[in-house]
Amino acid sequence: MKSVPGSLGTAASIALRFGQVIFSSSSIVFMSLGVGFYSYTAFCFSVTIMGLAIPWSFTLAILDGYSILTKFPVHQSGIFMVIIIGDLVLSFLTLAAASSTASLVDLLLKADVSFCPPRLCSRYQISAAMAFLSWFLLLVSSLFNIWLLPWLDTD
Amino acid sequence: MKSVPGSLGTAASIALRFGQVIFSSSSIVFMSLGVGFYSYTAFCFSVTIMGLAIPWSFTLAILDGYSILTKFPVHQSGIFMVIIIGDLVLSFLTLAAASSTASLVDLLLKADVSFCPPRLCSRYQISAAMAFLSWFLLLVSSLFNIWLLPWLDTD
Numbered sequence: 365m366k367s368v369p370g371s372l373g374t375a376a377s378i379a380l381r382f383g384q385v386i387f388s389s390s391s392i393v394f395m396s397l398g399v400g401f402y403s404y405t406a407f408c409f410s411v412t413i414m415g416l417a418i419p420w421s422f423t424l425a426i427l428d429g430y431s432i433l434t435k436f437p438v439h440q441s442g443i444f445m446v447i448i449i450g451d452l453v454l455s456f457l458t459l460a461a462a463s464s465t466a467s468l469v470d471l472l473l474k475a476d477v478s479f480c481p482p483r484l485c486s487r488y489q490i491s492a493a494m495a496f497l498s499w500f501l502l503l504v505s506s507l508f509n510i511w512l513l514p515w516l517d518t519d
Numbered sequence: 520m521k522s523v524p525g526s527l528g529t530a531a532s533i534a535l536r537f538g539q540v541i542f543s544s545s546s547i548v549f550m551s552l553g554v555g556f557y558s559y560t561a562f563c564f565s566v567t568i569m570g571l572a573i574p575w576s577f578t579l580a581i582l583d584g585y586s587i588l589t590k591f592p593v594h595q596s597g598i599f600m601v602i603i604i605g606d607l608v609l610s611f612l613t614l615a616a617a618s619s620t621a622s623l624v625d626l627l628l629k630a631d632v633s634f635c636p637p638r639l640c641s642r643y644q645i646s647a648a649m650a651f652l653s654w655f656l657l658l659v660s661s662l663f664n665i666w667l668l669p670w671l672d673t674d
Contacts (some may be wrong), residue, residue, distance in 0.1 A: 460617075468623055514669035
């Protein structure tokens with residue numbers, strides 16, 4: 365069994381998962397502190413996707429921890445496929461959410477100040493940045509797991 | 520050498536590449552026919568990315584055609600890595616462009632009609648849909664090439 369740091373059942377993987385949970389949570393928090401986020405479709409989409417990403421990453425962090433503590437690495441390629449596809453789909457959704465939030469904030473900043481007071485708008489910007497970081501970590505997780513896939517069946 | 524339909528140097532790959540060229544071109548055309556696209560950052564971003572995707576896909580279509588006609592398949596894993604990374608990066612950029620365009624059109628449709636006359640706005644919507652299709656085909660191309668990668672060095 366080839367071991368790749370960052371793939372399922374390694375300490376680096378736990379770090380990646382906790383990074384995802386932290387960035388997704390802070391993205392939701394910064395978005396929801398603003399009162400008017402539910403009047404924009406893109407902001408609602410972003411909150412929904414982040415709400416999906418948090419339990420996903422948290423569950424996989426627990427799986428990683430269990431795998432390390434019991435010294436019982438996961439070898440089944442079926443589980444790997446589910447995790448890789450889940451990570452990829454979530455990373456695409458997160459990227460879409462982040463970029464639509466960013467483009468919307470950009471337009472709101474250009475438009476009238478009444479649309480978006482500077483204090484509120486900077487929160488939306490931080491939320492978009494956190495979503496981009498969460499996308500990047502999800503992508504890294506899925507790439508490390510993909511890298512391991514060809515060696516699973518020859519084990 | 521394992522052969523995967525859709526990977527570099529197959530007829531399916533040419534079809535995918537031409538699909539990408541067609542969808543990217545129509546996305547640019549529908550966007551540029553509207554007069555005011557350059558006043559929105561997201562629309563300019565979309566046009567830029569589509570302008571990058573067209574020459575990339577066209578070059579690779581020519582490489583596929585050359586590889587089929589001369590019956591000289593590409594085996595070098597270096598070339599594959601460049602193509603896979605290029606496809607992945609372009610597909611992320613295309614997804615970001617498509618979703619930011621879509622979220623912007625959604626906001627413009629909700630806002631005053633003077634911002635976005637229905638005839639212009641439906642063009643932007645079609646442009647976003649074409650960008651999403653182009654993203655999907657780029658992703659498919661890159662996944663087929665990734666699938667072939669582990670077999671390249673054992674050849």
